[in-house]
Amino acid sequence: MLATIQKTAWGLGAAVFGLTALACGGDLGQTDDHHTEGPPLAYDSYEVLFTNPVCRHYAYSDNQDVTSVAGAKLLAKPQGAFCTSADREASGTHPSSPQFRLAEWIADPNTEEVFFSAMSFSNGVITQALCEAIETRSVKVRFALDENTNRSRAEQLLKCAPASGDPADAPELMLRGHQGNIKLQHNKLVLINPGAPTTRIAFGSGNISSGLVLHHENWHFITLPSSSYFAQAHLCLMNGLIDHATSKGAFSAYIRECRQAIDAPEEGDMKALFVPGEGGRATQYLLSGIEKAEQIAIAAHRFTHGTLVSRLASELDGSDAPTVRIVVDDDLYWAGHGQQTGGNEAFEYDRVSSLVERGARVRYVESNHDAHLLHHNKFMLFTMPPGQRSAVFCGAGNFTKSGMRDNFENFYYVTVPEVVARFEEQYEHLFSTLGTEALDMPSENIMPPQD
Secondary structure, eight states: OOOOOEEOOOOSSEEEEEOOTTOOSSOGGGOOSGGGOSOOOOOSEEEEEEOOOOOOOOBOOTTOOOBBTTSOBOOBOOTTTSOOGGGHHHHHHSTTOHHHHHHHHHHOTTOOEEEEEOSOBOOHHHHHHHHHHHHHHOOEEEEEEETTSOOHHHHHHHTOOOTTOOGGGSOEEEEESSBTTBOOBOOOEEEESTTSSEEEEEEESSOBSGGGTTSBOEEEEEEEETTSHHHHHHHHHHHHHHHSOSOHHHHHHHHHHHHHTOSSOOOSSEEEEEETTSHHHHHHHHHHHHHHOSEEEEEESOBOOHHHHHHHHHHHHSTTOOEEEEEEEHHHHHHTTTOOOSSOOHHHHHHHHHHHTTTOEEEEEOOOGGGTOOBOOOEEEEEOOTTSOOEEEEESOOBSHHHHHTSBEEEEEEOOHHHHHHHHHHHHIIIIIIEEOGGGSBSSOOOOOOO
């Protein structure tokens, strides 16, 4: 029997939909294929948070004559899309901020162990929260970062001395990636009390950096029994990163064997997919969603995966084409117009444009590339025909072949109805409120005053 769903206010910042461990998710009678086979995810609480930074109004100065591609005079950057470091405190301290929630989890007196994995680690608030947990409660902290990342915050954290005085309680850093045919350490994951009767798992699109505050990102915060398949799969991921990260083959073999040994059925509405090793499965989830969906909503940072673009183009060329919308960072737009303002490249703009020519709609988030801020979401929403579960594909990796094959990544295919609804709501905010159409983009890359 279904438990009562407990929800907070459904604002753009946060959503909580806790259920007991007995039942949650959709109607199992509507399982349509292998994507949704298995019991529903059993969780105590599940919260979806979006950064949605709280940013000031950044107007162009009187001596900046800025016009759009269509010739209209532009007065300011879109509110909420463009931010600066001055917006960090307001964006990070409101209760629906991912940074706020993660710091709260770390400070919880019941937290005894923390494992986190990211490409980069530069968030001062989280560094302070972790250090206080180590120095006052001897919380054990282990973390995996990319070999080539800046380590200044990591070195600061490593200097935090446990209250117990026991060297075994000292924080530990593991540098991963760039070894044995693996490229980036690109996971975005936090485990609280891994292996305890109840585990907390946070994962998302952002690093432990501005990715918790000022980038445009999505984060999931789940409290659930450690006996669940989902929780145990993440223990496999943690142990794989700690002890089996020397090559694609070693990591893939360990994850496969570890999953096979889990004494619980894999959930039907929450599929965790780890790369290296499971990128093919992740790609098939994406291709299947593209093939079946009536509406496809894409939020991307990097957009280079030729197979995905080709499948989208093929569907758009068909007689029963889905509605396709795309939100990307304006770095991609400027790359296509001869200016390298971020990591995107001109051919990504060409690929998006090829879909626009077939009927897709695209909008650009005018983030602050001077401050290296990004629209950094990576998810696809699939609105399915009646009788099939709509879904969101999300996680750490970009829509690139390296993301599906060569990096350490964690992806998720989710059909929990409340989760899908939250992403649908957020997508409308990204596309309709924050996003700028091509004709409304500035005709020149002019930045407003940021003092």
